[in-house]
Amino acid sequence: MTLMLRNVTKKFGPNLAVDRLSLEIPESEMFGFLGGNGAGKTTTFRMILGLLDRTDGEISWNGEKINYDKSHLIGYLPEERGLYPKLKVRDQLVYLGKLRGMEKQDILTEIEYWLDRFKVPEYMNKRVEELSKGNQQKIQFISAVIHKPKLLILDEPFSGLDPINVEMLKEAVVDLKNQGTSIVFSSHRMEHVEELCEHLCILHKGKQVVQGSLRDIKRSFGKKNLIVHADMPLEFLQDITGVVRFKKISEGCELQIENEDVSQKVFSSLQNKGFVRKFDLEEPSLNDIFIEKVGAAYE
Numbered sequence: 579m580t581l582m583l584r585n586v587t588k589k590f591g592p593n594l595a596v597d598r599l600s601l602e603i604p605e606s607e608m609f610g611f612l613g614g615n616g617a618g619k620t621t622t623f624r625m626i627l628g629l630l631d632r633t634d635g636e637i638s639w640n641g642e643k644i645n646y647d648k649s650h651l652i653g654y655l656p657e658e659r660g661l662y663p664k665l666k667v668r669d670q671l672v673y674l675g676k677l678r679g680m681e682k683q684d685i686l687t688e689i690e691y692w693l694d695r696f697k698v699p700e701y702m703n704k705r706v707e708e709l710s711k712g713n714q715q716k717i718q719f720i721s722a723v724i725h726k727p728k729l730l731i732l733d734e735p736f737s738g739l740d741p742i743n744v745e746m747l748k749e750a751v752v753d754l755k756n757q758g759t760s761i762v763f764s765s766h767r768m769e770h771v772e773e774l775c776e777h778l779c780i781l782h783k784g785k786q787v788v789q790g791s792l793r794d795i796k797r798s799f800g801k802k803n804l805i806v807h808a809d810m811p812l813e814f815l816q817d818i819t820g821v822v823r824f825k826k827i828s829e830g831c832e833l834q835i836e837n838e839d840v841s842q843k844v845f846s847s848l849q850n851k852g853f854v855r856k857f858d859l860e861e862p863s864l865n866d867i868f869i870e871k872v873g874a875a876y877e
């Protein structure tokens with residue numbers, strides 16, 4: 579059950595929105611799709627969903643062309659949320675579940691399960707317009723998963739949610755993954771991708787600039803972060819060869835260094851100068867990698 583994209587390309591007139599994108603997303607995988615505004619994430623999702631024609635390339639599921647008549651295969655949480663404001667939550671979800679070929683009783687069982695899980699059973703008979711934006715998003719998420727899709731595409735699933743609801747949704751997504759669903763999600767929030775995804779891709783102007791496992795991406799980046807907490811001025815550290823970034827923080831400083839060896843030089847230079855409370859060598863964050871690959875303009 580693998581989703582495969584091979585050289586997928588989309589042009590809007592002369593504008594190349596997605597440029598020869600190739601990906602492989604196996605079963606039970608959570609795949610992070612990163613990119614700045616206009617990078618081509620939503621366009622790629624729409625092509626996977628069959629909502630947009632490709633200019634070129636192939637998309638397959640389990641080695642075959644996706645059959646869009648079997649609409650129960652895919653679940654989609656679009657970036658623009660689109661529920662009917664006047665409909666009650668129950669009627670809305672029953673309608674959408676039926677579109678996915680489900681029986682009414684199965685739909686009601688699923689609605690009860692999800693509303694309980696999201697701790698909002700009282701929403702069953704409320705009109706969508708009576709709910710806050712974040713709570714409408716929970717309902718939209720339920721509509722994307724009610725039919726137990728094998729492939730779940732989530733466009734910015736956590737945007738607009740408070741921290742408690744982000745955690746609740748994350749847990750739901752992880753459970754679905756553990757039950758075998760392949761999940762692709764886009765996000766501007768690096769820490770969510772860092773926490774949830776083993777594999778990811780960074781798109782920039784339609785092109786894939788980074789792809790692979792989070793671990794390999796971090797290792798191959800080369801640069802590391804060094805955290806120093808000390809009772810002395812630390813500005814002199816930025817003059818050490820191999821220190822590429824210096825950031826002062828209240829307890830000391832954070833350095834980005836070219837490679838691990840530079841940490842030795844930093845360590846030696848601190849000797850006999852004062853009391854060092856912390857000296858930690860860390861992997862670069864996904865944020866560091868994103869900024870370098872895509873450019874500071876994103877931030």
Ligand SMILES: Nc1ncnc2c1ncn2[C@@H]1O[C@H](COP(=O)(O)OP(=O)(O)OP(=O)(O)O)[C@@H](O)[C@H]1O
Pocket residue numbers: 590593595613614615616617618619620621622657
């Ligand atoms: N229907 C369309 N007609 C013309 N150009 C389009 C259309 N849809 C998207 N584009 C262009 O394709 C490019 C990719 O847009 P897309 O919406 O896929 O980016 P995105 O990565 O989802 O961005 P964001 O994070 O801002 O949602 C942009 O340059 C956009 O202007």
